Amino acid sequence: MAKRGGFKRKSSASEEIPSSSMADIAFLLLIFFMVSTVFRKEKDVNIDWANAEATEKIDEKRKNILHLWVDAEGQVFINDQLVTHSSIAGVVRPIYSENRNLVVAIRGDRDVPYRQINEITEQLKQSGAVRVTFATRIEQRVQRARR
Amino acid sequence: MAILNRKERVSDEIPTASMADIAFLLLVFFLTTTVFNEEKGLPIVLPEAEQEEVDVSAKNLIFFLVQPDGSVVVRRGESEQEQVVAYNQIESLLRAELAANENLIAAIKTDPRAPYKNMINVLDEVKLAGAERISLQMLEE
Numbered sequence: 001m002a003k004r005g006g007f008k009r010k011s012s013a014s015e016e017i018p019s020s021s022m023a024d025i026a027f028l029l030l031i032f033f034m035v036s037t038v039f040r041k042e043k044d045v046n047i048d049w050a051n052a053e054a055t056e057k058i059d060e061k062r063k064n065i066l067h068l069w070v071d072a073e074g075q076v077f078i079n080d081q082l083v084t085h086s087s088i089a090g091v092v093r094p095i096y097s098e099n100r101n102l103v104v105a106i107r108g109d110r111d112v113p114y115r116q117i118n119e120i121t122e123q124l125k126q127s128g129a130v131r132v133t134f135a136t137r138i139e140q141r142v143q144r145a146r147r
Numbered sequence: 148m149a150i151l152n153r154k155e156r157v158s159d160e161i162p163t164a165s166m167a168d169i170a171f172l173l174l175v176f177f178l179t180t181t182v183f184n185e186e187k188g189l190p191i192v193l194p195e196a197e198q199e200e201v202d203v204s205a206k207n208l209i210f211f212l213v214q215p216d217g218s219v220v221v222r223r224g225e226s227e228q229e230q231v232v233a234y235n236q237i238e239s240l241l242r243a244e245l246a247a248n249e250n251l252i253a254a255i256k257t258d259p260r261a262p263y264k265n266m267i268n269v270l271d272e273v274k275l276a277g278a279e280r281i282s283l284q285m286l287e288e
Binding site: 136 | 163164166167169170172173174178184185186187188190191192193194195196206213234235245257258259260261262263264265266267268270271274275283285
């Protein structure tokens with residue numbers, strides 16, 4: 001009968017999940033992440049980090065953060081350039097005037113005399129960039145008790 | 148002859164069924180091994196250069212004097228009395244002081260010869276004590 005034929009008809013859709021395009025999807029994702037990854041251009045200066053238990057995550061966009069390195073000899077590096085202490089204000093001022101949200105991250109060696117750090121903060125005050133963080137590594141309470 | 152009739156059993160297509168597994172494996176590997184270098188530290192806002200001097204009454208000040216040898220001396224604003232403290236005592240000491248006077252300003256005065264890490268240690272303790280008003284200064288030689 002023509003009417004009953006409808007019940008007998010087999011489903012033409014496959015019961016399996018179509019997995020043939022899965023590889024394309026996965027590779028597409030892989031390529032997307034590879035292409036959109038931005039690598040850091042700046043070189044790391046070799047320093048011994050200061051530790052602090054109160055270390056906070058600085059919730060600021062990467063472009064708003066200026067790294068200022070101070071190595072154990074007291075040499076200051078901004079954007080991979082060696083900068084003399086007296087010219088820090090002159091270097092930071094144009095960067096700050098372009099970006100008012102600038103945060104200067106002072107990455108100082110733990111053994112550098114405080115005189116150097118004080119000079120830097122004085123220079124930063126001159127340049128107007130007053131939002132500063134002292135970059136530190138997180139420290140556990142047990143270690144803190146020992147100092 | 149039987150040997151000539153035998154059909155080739157090896158498929159001539161590249162096996163693509165496991166391609167998705169390989170790709171996802173790569174994806175997961177890179178996702179888990181990626182380390183984001185987030186910025187961490189102790190934030191502080193410096194006073195501006197042209198700011199007029201604000202008179203702070205001495206009773207709202209507590210000084211932490213960091214000596215070149217790394218020891219810390221506490222001096223309360225109005226008294227000349229000085230007291231040597233260990234780093235791990237600073238937090239509880241300042242917490243008690245802050246409970247008594249919430250307008251208290253913690254002034255960290257560091258000797259120019261003292262290593263940076265000692266000043267960070269004190270700043271760490273002061274931050275842990277919950278002080279909002281912090282001043283960084285250098286001891287005069």
